Amino acid sequence: MTKTLSKSxxxxxxxxxxxxxxxxxxxxxxxxxxxxxxxxxxxxxxxRLAWSFWFRILQNRPNIIVKIIAKIMFRKIxxxxxxxxxxxxxxxxxxxxxxxxxxxINGKTKIGKNCNISQFxxxxxNKGTPATIGDNVYIGPGVCIVEDVKIGDNVKIGAGTVVVHxxxxxATTVGNPNRIILK
Numbered sequence: 001m002t003k004t005l006s007k008s009x010x011x012x013x014x015x016x017x018x019x020x021x022x023x024x025x026x027x028x029x030x031x032x033x034x035x036x037x038x039x040x041x042x043x044x045x046x047x048r049l050a051w052s053f054w055f056r057i058l059q060n061r062p063n064i065i066v067k068i069i070a071k072i073m074f075r076k077i078x079x080x081x082x083x084x085x086x087x088x089x090x091x092x093x094x095x096x097x098x099x100x101x102x103x104x105i106n107g108k109t110k111i112g113k114n115c116n117i118s119q120f121x122x123x124x125x126n127k128g129t130p131a132t133i134g135d136n137v138y139i140g141p142g143v144c145i146v147e148d149v150k151i152g153d154n155v156k157i158g159a160g161t162v163v164v165h166x167x168x169x170x171a172t173t174v175g176n177p178n179r180i181i182l183k
Contacts, residue, residue, distance in 0.1 A: 011060045017093035018052045021114065048100035051077045057088045090113075092135065099141070106130035112137065112153070121145075134169065 003051075054074035062070060078084065085091075085105045092113030097103070099119035109123050112135035120142045123131050129148040133139075137151055140159035145151070152169035162176040172182040 001158070011056060013091040015053060015056050017113075018056065019049065020093050021094050021096040022046060022049045047077055047081055048097035051081070051083055051100060052095055052097065055085070055087065055091075086182070115139070118143070118159075 004015075006031075013089045025032070051074070054070050054077065056064065057070040058074055061067075074087075081100050082102045083097075083100055083147040085103060086107035089105055089109055089111070091111045092115070094114035095111070096114075096116045097118075098116055102120040103117065103122075105121070105123045106125050108125070108128070109130040111117075111133045114134060114136045116138045118139060118141040121139055122143070123133075123145040125131075125147050127147060131145045131147075131149045131151060133145075134153035134155065136154045138156045139145075140157055140161065141161045143157050143163065144161075147164065147165040149163055150166045151163070152167055153173065154170045155167050156172040157163060157167070157178070158172065158174035160176070161174050161178050163173065163178045165178055167173045167178070167180065168183065170183060171180050173180050
């Protein structure tokens, strides 16, 4: 028998996985006060987690009141920090935004689970088909991922890399244009 998650349990699980990634990367753990106090404390103090939280809420097609609040908060944070990631973008659970500023991602991009993205990231396409990014991928600062490239699982993309070629699983890529330096 397979367990089917309700819409609210599914949303809760995704938010919890995103939250856990921030806890794993934090030098200070916030203890006590219950889950919602903890979530509220991090959302107020951490704009990257707050952005992720409102992004997940909007993707879940909430009721009209929650949708209005979520849109206001999502737009406020996106505008303030220059994060341009449309709600239509498919991003797996466990997203971690290292420094949330100057991030532009095409809405048709697919990003796997447990991915780290950094500041000044651009994932774009002039021809309509942007990148597909696997699970457990680290994308360094100042990276440009151009057009329909496939990035495998467990990949590391070095700072300043311009990715124009596919990257296989378990590889590290650097440079302009990108080249594999480690498999």
